[in-house]
Amino acid sequence: MKKLGLFVTIICGAILLYATGEFPRWGEVRSPASLHVSPHYIKYSVEETDVPNIVTSVLADYRGFDTMFETTVIFCAGLACFLLLRVFGRDDELTPEEEKGIFYRHLPTGIVIQFKKEDVEIRHKDFEVVDSKLVPYDLIIKTACRVLIPFIQLFALYVVAHGDFSPGGGFQGGVIFGASIILLAIAFNLRSAIEKINEKLLGILSALGVFIYAGIGWLCLLLGGNFLDYGRLASILPVDPIRARALGMLGVEIGVGIAVMAVMIIIYINIASAGRHDEGL
């Protein structure tokens, strides 16, 4: 197998390298790639869509259809992770003997107590449930994350909203927001993160995000234009068609952000807990 791999990679590499002889030099300003379609984007982005960030205007407007399917790809991945891994109910016969039962940690002293029978429950503010004896007691990490997470989320919202004028956009903002919830799951434990956002809400949010995108496209279709032709939104919004394009772009970016956030969290939860949603990393 190794010889076959070496053979295939050397052949492919040689063929690819052979073709680079004809490529324009790196950084060449007058290459065919820079002279054919891109000048239109660079010159007319502000005039036709009122958005200075050319990458966002191409992503969400000129080639907006590609972006809708890209969001669908990420939705498909979240759906697949759920479908493949999710198991309902616990399989008690697989846990080893010394890990059975519930573990409580006494917060002032840090001692961990294990109850072998599961019909015991302690409800006192000094005791918290921990996943197993191995979870260390880390006050510093918990406090630091508790302070940081709201700012991370605020920054994520900023990235989504300001994507028209600075590097950013729906994907970037959505990933940052999802990362903040994952940080919550890592610093505390998976159960408390799931309590805050349960899987039903995540499933509906991920579908909602892509549905916003397709819905805006449908709206443009119903208003008489082609699919995703945001200029038609000017008939229901009190702005001129050029500005309507920028607003349409903002709408789809928000949809993309919601979908990406939800899917990132779904993928993390399902993979980290192997589908059982009880303990994580």
Place this chain on the structure above:
Amino acid sequence: MMTTDNVFAVLLVVTPLVCAFFVMGLHWVDRRWCYPLAVIANGISFISAVEILISVVKHGTIHYRLGGWRPPIGIEYRIDLLNAVVLVIVSTVALVNLFASYNDISRELPEKKGTFYSLYLLFLTGLLGVVVTGDLFNLYVLLEITSLSAYSQIALGDVRRGPFASLNYIFIGVIGASFYLLGVGYIYIMTGSLNMADVAHLLTRLHYSQAIFVAFIFCMVGVWIKMALFPLHIWLPNAYTYAPTASGRVIAPLMTKVMVYVMIRLMFTVFGITYLFKVVHISQFVVWLASVAIIYGGLMALSQNNLKKMLTYIIVSEIGYMVGGAWLGNKLGLTGAILHIINDAFMTFALFLAAGNFAYRLGELTLDNFNDIFSKMPWTMAGFVVAGLSIIGVPPTCGFFSKWYLLLGAFAARQYFFFVALILSSLVNAILFFRIFEKGLFGGGGHHVSVRGEIQEAPVNMIICLGLISVGLVVLGLYAGDIVNTFIIPFIPQGLG
């Protein structure tokens, strides 16, 4: 002639997409509406596809600009006769499969029904999108949607072997898609455009460029990996055998045929006949490879004991027919290849439907299990017999006519190895199927191993679907001449021999 703003072009692709989200949302709210909504979405796609076909036949190629931007600034949907026909095939097979798979899904995956139908609709969206687009990068994105959905569905199958087969498929599929992306990258560096028609125009000046040659090779190899042309087929037998029954029935007929469509589109619309047959002299090698694929598929099918695995090797053989036909370089060969796309999709679907019926009642699909099955499951066996005859190539079933065109084309192009391979393949298929017919019809006193209790005929909806498709095979055969004249001949570019 151009018809702009034909709304069915976008309705076709977006309806299953939006309904996939609704189905996913409904899974959490009220599970009983998932299946009806999936059927409605599929039905709307089917109606749109038929509308588009009628419109293309009457008015010519349809162009639809997404976002209202003219190509190559924006993305364009370009539907001519070839697309329109493949669209109808895809939506029909998916719709009939949905009717036939209600029982299987209720039994195999009851608590995840809604999410499974959502994935199914996404698979349909991806396939329809691949067929209808006119932009090279959009094709890559939709291909990845299709592939992701297929990977996940296959991993849901047989508990022991499904995930491993799926992971192998993931690795090889990613190599294929990435090769295609590399090829598109090289084309972009040299021409600066991603729209198929625009690239075709720009490539006429770049025929002797090394980079374009390498781009062509990588695009072709990527597409060949995805369609499982020998020797890049190693993922296909395991992946299709161990998929869940309902998924295997829709992935097996459609995925490889759509990739054959992509190959024909790249060959004849983007690169052009002059480039293929006058500048780049690899057609001889490809026809030879296709002949080897046909023979290899046949031989491997002979040695299989499991019915489904035998059918997957028949698919490998059929891919050889289509690739060889397209690369023969004459009108007859291309006609045969396109006609075979239509026929083979339905033939393979009929075979997998029958296999699904058997699996539903028998459980184990080893060939020894088929003794005297005709007395217990007559309708299913009848459908299986018709489909088998079609694969062998017996008139008046449709399989005969596409083989006839391919044989004529091979003879006209003097590709005798391909000609002999086609005839040998018919013989091998005859042996394969008559073995099963004999066991099923005449093998007496069989001891059946079944995990599903009493062996009786399959449920009514599954029989109706099988009957519909089997009758369709004969109808397609009877109307083969009309199909060729209305849909295929006008598509073939001028200048082909």
Place this chain on the structure above:
Amino acid sequence: MQHIFQEIMGKYNYWLYIVLMMIGLYGMIAKNNLIKKLVGMNIFQTAIILFYISIGYKKGGTLPIIEIPHGHHSISPAAIDIDKYINPLPHVLMLTAIVVSVATFGVAVAVALKIYKEYNTLEEDEIRMRLRER
């Protein structure tokens, strides 16, 4: 000699990324552990993404965000110099490709988890041996 040196200086980005791609491809084909194959897949796809992005670079160009002079609301197309901004199209295409790569990786890890649950090993030859035994 100078001609070769100029070739290298002009094309070394493409060569680097092609070598990286081949390293990833080798990992995917030749390694035995499933996770190592996944890492190879990730390297392969990332190298393709970097290859595309290097297409868009222009010497002396800056980020593709139009600088609107302070105080104005908009800027006319004639006042924009296209040589000053790098090519935005490869970046857009690669945003999509990155998302596709992440999604495929997620699904592949989920499938690998399922394999681990069934066989309790992630070495490909052991899994094949067990499949043959059955």
